[in-house]
Each structure stands twice: as structure tokens, then as C-alpha cells.
Amino acid sequence: MSAWKDPFNADHRLGACSCGEHHSQAEHDAASATASAAPSADLSADADTEAMTRRTLESAVMRAIFPDDNQRRKFLRAVGSGTALAAVSSLFPFSALEAMAQEKGPLEKKDLKIGFIPITCSSPIVMADPLGFYKAQGLNVQVVKTASWALIRDKVMNKEYDASHMLAPMPLAISLGVGSNPQPINVATIQNTNGQAITLSVRHKDKRDPKMWKGFKFAVPFDYSMHNFLLRYYVAEHGLDPDKDIQIRVVPPPEMVANLRAGNIDGFLGPDPFNQRAVFEEVGFIHILSKEIWDGHPCCAFGVPAEFVKQNPNTFAALYRSVLTASKMARDPKNRPIMAEVLSPAAYLNQPKTVLEQVLTGRFADGLGQVQNVPDRADFDPVPWYSMSVWILTQMKRWGYIKGDVQYKDVAERVFLLTDAKKRMAEVGLTPPKESYKKFKVLGKEFDPMKPEAYVESFAIKRS
Amino acid sequence: MKPEFLKSTLLSLAIFCRFIGIWQLATMPKESAAPQTPAGMSAEYAALMGLTAPKQSGFPPPAEVGRAFVKFLSDPFYDRGPNDKGIGIQLGHSLGRVGLGFLLAAIVAIPLGFAIGMSPLIYRALDPFIQVLKPISPLAWMPLALYTIKDSGISGIFVIFICSLWPMLINTAFGVAGVRREWLNVARTLEVRPLRKALTVILPAAAPTILTGARISMGIAWLVIVAAEMLVGGTGIGYFVWNEWNNLALPNVIFAIVIIGVVGMVLDRFFATLQKFVTYAE
Structure with missing residues (x-):
């Protein structure tokens, strides 16, 4: 097949299918069906496979950077293909990707559907699609934008999605049967750390002390979300009872800005880019970033049903590697502007690029007239620490979402797949941590994962 | 062309232009000068807030929507x-869902309506159920449907089905029950078999009423599909509205609203034509 055109040649056109030759994937499939019927000399040559893999990767990356093919050609004519190749290769680990693509077990299932909510937390699983990380693993993944977290839960439980972007507490809640029927769901990786904020309406610029928030209405994306637990923790530390002194309601992230503008809510602890979008729309300001509550807190997770893990071990491993490759790329600050570029189109986050850039690079307008520079505003550390899971369980217990005795460590180690994550991290060149539990501080108060019950007891404001 | 028709068309056009004019006036930018950095604000802050480039905030003017x-x-x-x-493609998905749900509803509602209309006993027996089920908002069925059917696509179709069912059912029953006694008596005198009676006497007589029910059902189905797709997502015009709302892109939302209206009108016209076709003069 002569379809493997050089993406660094300005005279070639990159199409919309996986090889770049055809206008659509359907056309491509039709063409390859005919091609495989008649044995092709190109395909039979083994040596060519490697080159083809590389071409696919390069094409995918170039297509992602230049969605408009004319721009790519202009760019290449302007700087020359050698410079372009060097520049792009320095940003993308082509050789690492290639090595991965070579080592393929027999995949049990190739066509997968993965759900996501259009927020920056979903970056790794979403960008793995336009950047071709799934294809590199031989997977044909559809990432499907979803309207709300409740729908994500239902679609995962109905097996409409093979895996999904989830809030980190959701797999715990679903596995325990809290807020749904029990069904074991695993956390393969943490999608992102930090990257949330408390945004208040511009009407409240003078009310920066949480003690003045009595009677405020806040929105969080879901009951079983870090947002809910962090907001509760934050106001409780300032002496407000989150169930009595303020109102917390569930609003899907995209609707938070509209509600803030309409004055239905006074603020929200929500995911980006909607905090920055509220600032951009001049309806809100960023009160604090969530990293100031707990630096390095998890937010969203890559949730996979335990049944899928058991039935499709090779597919799961391939999926793991694709997502971790994306996490690895997302962690590098110099890739952040490209991520903003790749994620902003309508098919993915559907947000203005400048908003995404501010979120991802951490150089942002705070809505109060200042430009802040917080490079670790959003991070994408994939390690699913057991200690994070234990903390989430302590908060679920604290606010009465779960009752009775909680087997903290037991549940944490069953739901969070830390051992698998360590193994797959090493495979894609990330350094896995040695320990499984670590202590951390939330608003200056130390959390010891070995003493969860004492931790719950230590709070003055609690439900249990 | 009749002068009456010409007059009403002209009047419609005048109302439309007037509406656009008021809209344009109401959404006119305050100062026409190029965007500039407000005093006392650093250039970078202004750029990050999107103040240096023309930005759409507030209600979009007609040109933007155009x-x-x-x-x-x-x-x-x-x-x-x-x-x-x-x-x-989005419209195709929505119309496909509406068509399928509507067809299923017709398959159930018309025979059942016949049974209810022809037998006062069945009518009285089923009446309480119909009265309770009829006023339930179709969207209230959604969580239940998702939970039991375990498929969001089919759930969407189910919701269309359940909301299209009642107007058709009630109208069919009403139409069948209202067929003139004399005609039925003539059929009885001629010893026409029940199936033939239903098809050649009752059906033509009740057809206008049945189609009125179908027309109402289609109107409701088209109303519901948008809301259902906003909830379920994936494809369809409702998903389109939701996705553009995400981006707070009002011009695109207005575009979708107009398209929804136009398609709804076309569907309604279609049924109106069908209705004319089966109407008879006594």
C-alpha cells in the first residue's frame, strides 16, 4: 500500500482516516478490505511494518497539531521538513511509542468505547485519541462525550462503556453499592491531580473569608466527588457546617458557569476549565485553587469494571499503556500548550484555547485583576495511591455517605489497582513509587492512612 | 396569487424585519471602537481575559447568528x-429516533384504541390506567428506562414511544367510539364480518380523528426528543444544543433552536396534509 504518506512532506495531503489517504475512516476500511483481498507486495514485506507504524504515529501527531491540512503544508514549506521533524520529535516520544507498538499480545477486544466529561481532568484519556496513543496499542477506541456523572455511572454499569473517565470516589461508591447497586469497578489510574478551584460570583469579591459564607449556595459536580469532599472539608475547617450553614447542590460542570451567571448559585468547587471560563466570562473569580486545600489531591480516575479487567487482560494492559503514555506526556509542562491546542476543538472539550492554556500552563487571570503564575495548578500524576482511597473513604464516613464499620484498607486495595499501575508505569518509562501508602496534609492537618478511624473521630463537625 | 395571501405574507415579512431590527438595536455594542485595555489593567491580564480580541459576551447580535x-x-x-x-447527521439521528418511537407507538396505540373504542367494558377497565399514565412527563421515565433497559439509545426511543402513545390511543378510541350508529347498523344488517367491518367501515370513518391524534403525538415526540438527547447525549439535535451550551456559544444554540422549530413545522405540515387527504364530507 502506498497509502503511508510522509506527513513531513508539504505536498502530501493527510486525510481523515487512520492512514491519511482517505477522506473518512469508512472509505479507508473499504479500501483496505480490497487491498487485503489482493495480496499487496508492500504489505508482505516485514521490514516495512516498522516504517508504517512510525508513519502512522507521525501522521497522527501532525494531524493533531495541524487539524487544517493547509496550515501543515504552509508550516512545512516555511521551515522545511527537517526542522519540523526535529521540533516535533523533541516534543513527542516517537521512539518510545514505536517500541510499545511493536510488543502486542493478542487483544481480546479491539473496539472500545470510553466515556468522558468535557473537563480538563479528562485530558489523558481524551488526548490519547487525537494523538494516536490508542491506535499505537492496536486499539480502536471511541471516546464519547457524556452529559453528566450520573449518566457515566449508568452507562458503565450497563456496559455501554468499556471503561470511563470517573470521579475518583465514584468507583469506591459503586463498588460499595452506595448510590447505586453494588458492582465492582476498579481505578486503573488517577487521571489528574490538583486542577480544581473554588470560584465565587463577582458579587462576592468582598467576602473572601469563608466565615461570611453562611447561607451561600454552592455547586459541586456530583455527590461522590472530590469536589464535594474538599468543599465540605474546607468550609468545616472554617467553622461552617456544610449541611446546615451552606447549601450544596449537584450541577453538571458545564452548567456551573451558566448557573453562576444567572445567580442561582453563589459559587462552586468545580473542575477546570469552568473555573477559568467563569473568570473569562467575567461572572466569577477564583477564590482559591484546590491545591491550596490539599496539594497533590486526586480528582478524576480512569475507571474500569472489574469484569472487563478479568475478561480482557491484554486489552486492559494495552489500554493501560495508552493512558499512561498520555499521562506521561501531560505531566511535562512544555507539552501543555500543545495539549490546549489538541483538546479545544468541538469534538473534545469545546472551549476557547486561551481558557485551556491558562488552566494547563498555570499562568492565569484570577478575576481579581491579577495574573497568577502557578505552574502546578493542574497536574496529571497517574499513581492511584491507596492512601488517597482511604482518605476518600474517611470523608464518606465522616459525612454519613457510608455507615457502620468500614474496612478502609481492604476496600482501598480492592478498588485501586496500584500494583498493576506500578507495573504498567515501568513499561512506558514512568518511575513507579516504591511505597503504597503515604502521609499527606490537608489544610495543614496531617492524614495518617494507617489510622483512618481516629482521623474521622478527630473532626468536630461530622455526621457520624 | 390571491391578494389575501400576498397581504399576509407581506405582514409576516414586516414582523420578521421589525423583530430583527429590534434585536440588532438591543444587542448593539456599546462603543464601536476597537477593543482596548481598560485603564489600570496590565496588558497580559487583559489578554488572558480575552479583552484584547473581540469577544462575544451577552446576547449575540443577528449577524453573529447569521x-x-x-x-x-x-x-x-x-x-x-x-x-x-x-x-x-444530528438531525438524521433525532428524526430516526422520533420515527422509530412514533412507529412503535402507532403499532400499539391504533389496535388498542380500536379495542377500547369498540368495547365500553374495556374502555371503563383501562380508563383509570390511561388517566394516571397520560400526564406523566416523559422525561420522568428516563431514569427508570435507563435503569431497566440498560441501554441509553433504546431508552431514548422508549421515552418517545411512551409519550406518543397516549394522544394516539385516546383519539383512536374516541374516533372509533364516535362512528355513526347508522353505518354500524347497516354493516350489521349486511352481516359484515368483524375484521371487514373494522377495516372498511370504522377505519375510514375514524381516520381523521386518528390522524389528529397522530399529529399531536408527533408534536410531543419532537418536543421530547430534544430534552431526552440533552440528557442522554451522544448524537442528535438535543446533544448539539447541549454541546454548544457547554461552550456557552449562544449563536450556535439559537441556530439549533431555529432548526428545531423549522423541522417541527415541517413534521406538522406533513400530518396536516395527510389529514386533509383522509377527511371526507358527510
């Missing part, structure tokens, strides 16, 4: 993966 029309209608069938499709 641009959205041109943009979407010039390429209605593009397909960029599962989350970004052209308006033609």
Missing part, C-alpha cells in the same frame, strides 16, 4: 468522530 447559520448549513454532513458531527 454567521452560525452559514457555517453549519454550508457543511451539514461532516463527521469528525463520535462527538462532532454536522447538523444534517
